[in-house]
Structure formats: structure tokens, C-alpha cells
Amino acid sequence: MLDVKSTVRSVASALVVVLFVATAAMAHDPVFGPGPHTLFKNGFELAFNIHSVEAGASSENEFAAELAYGLTGDWTAGIEIPYLSVDQESAGNSGLGDIVLFSKYRFWRRDDFGSQTSAAVIAKVLTESGEDEGSPGLGTGTTDAIIGLTYGYEGRKWYRWSSVRYRVNGKTANGLRHGDKWMLDIAGGWRPTLHGYREPDTVWLLEINGEMVGRSELNGLELVNSGGTQWFVSPGIFWTLRNFAVKAGIQIPIYNDLNGDQSKTDFRAKLTFEWHL
């Protein structure tokens, strides 16, 4: 017999995971939204990401290792392996999360003196590797996919990015399907001081991130306390020295319209250490 209560609990806990989509670190891109930048051909990108989410009585900390490879100068593919620590009210769990496979193809690029404008398509597969035996679960229990389109302008002083992504979720063996999600991002960046190639470089970032989640379904029936819309303003910083980068940012909710009785996100934070090899 289907345990509705435990299913609903799994929806609530998974929302902390599902609503926060790890964006693979990629060179000079925004902290939370994606950008069109790709890795140089035959190059490697090694990154360590720390994500934190607080939503009412739930919290999640994710420590992820990421490896990306430049298949060509315009095509990058990689993998992200997360380790999660999730707390929900009085319960806690930690372990392997959903491994993510990702790829980005920059299909258009225009290079001018002092600027680069480009656009790329993004694809991600979120596997169901997350341990789901404990409570709260560490993954969605399904294989999900994200596709997206991103645009970026990079100048010596100013940056701007925009992107749109769509996440489609699978269905668990119990018949639970998390709502699909649209994600919209716009971002701006400012380099206050122009530095040389072998000098430290700082870019300040400001993003607006929106998420529109459909209602979850249990065996075809919509769950009342699921889905909704959230918008965030996200200041961040990007600091680099030759082939090493540190990215950090915080997402502050500015608008919430969540369906039914759900915990609103208090904040999200991200810290990334990244090397190009």
C-alpha cells in the first residue's frame, strides 16, 4: 500500500534538493546562472564547489567535485560528483548525491578587439545515484534532464549574461514525479580595475535568478503543497590569478509565490575553487 505521508515527506525534502540546481562551474560565467564560456581544446577544468541552502526547518550542504574537458575550443563536457549533508526538522542524512553529467556547446562566437560575444546550448543529466535509503533522501530518486540556452557578452570592463533552462523530471517507482522547472537568469559583471595577464583579477557580479516549478504529481494526482515561483537577487565575486579562480555568491529571495504550505528559501550560497590545467 502506498505510504502517502512518507511520499509527501520525500517531496518536501527533495524540494530542498530539486529547487537548488547545481550549476557546473565554468570559467568566466556567473556564479548561479550559466554562461556560454567553454574550455580550451584538450584543457581540463578541476573545481570544488560548496553549496548551502536554508529553507525553513530544512538545510542542505553540498560538497561537489567537478571535472570538465575541452573536446574542442567550443565544446566542453564534464561530470560533477556531489556529497550531501541534509537536515530536515529532526532528521538528518549525508552521503552521495545525484551525479551530474553535463555538456556545453558554444555554437556562435564573435570576437572583437576587447570583447567576446557568444551563445551556447547546455545539456545536463542528473542521475539517480543519490542514496535514497535514509530520510531525508539525498537524491530525487529519478533520472532528470536539463536543457538550456545561454548568451554572454564579455568586455574588458563590463559583462552581461542571460539564460533560459528547462528541467524535466522522471518518475519514481512509487509514482512520484517532481514538477518540471523553468529557470531564467540575467547577470551583469563589472571589472573595476584592468589588470595584466599574470596579475590578480576581480569581477563583481550581480544576478537575478528566477525559478518556476510545476506541481509534483503522485500517480497522476497533483500535490497541493508543491511547485511555485521564486526570484532571487544574487551578488557575487569572481577572483582569478592566471589559471586559478575563486567564485562566490549568495542568493537572496526577493519574491516567493509557492503553492500551498511550503518552506520558503531563506538563502543559498555558493563557493567554488577552480583550476584550468
Next chain:
Amino acid sequence: MASLREDDDMNTRKLFLLLALLLLSGGASLAGETRYEMRVDGLVCPYCAYGVEKKLMALQGVMEIDVDLHNGLVVVVTADTVRFTDMQLTKLFNDAGFTFRSFRQIVPNADTGS
């Protein structure tokens, strides 16, 4: 007789000195460097330009590179034996994620004086 021997020794020393000078000048020309200046578009940030350094330093004979982001230039110092072509540099910089426009030699070759 003794003075003839002294003359022989002097001539021998002069010959050795001449040979040493010739060898040194030949060694200097073998260690000659050539400096190229490459105009590249899309060069914006230091972090993004690292791929340029990786690609160029992987070429045999390339000794050092620097990226002038402000002027959109990549300066490359190579051994005298290195020769670049437009096609080669177009592919190299495209693989690094940028667009190559042109290059020129900016330091005369020590041997030719050109």
C-alpha cells in the same frame, strides 16, 4: 732557433684564440631568439587567456609568451628555428577560444640582421 719556436707558439696561440672566437660567435647565433607579436580578438580576461599560454607553450621552440589584454596582443619569444603560418595560428587560437587576426616579427634575427 729559439725565436722560431717562440714564433710558432705565438702563431699557435693566435690560431686557438681565433678558433675560440669563431666558436663563440657561432654559439651566440645558435642561441638567437625571435619575437613575434600576434593580434588576437576576443582577449578579455586573464583567466580566459590561459588557454593561449597552454597552446603556445606546447609548441616546440616557443620559449615564453605574454598576453597584452589591453592591446589585444600575444607576444611570443621563440628560437630562431620556429616559423609560424597564418593557418597554424588561426587553428591554434580558435582551439583556445579566440580569433587570430595577424602576426609580425618584432625583433630582428641576430644572424640575418633583417
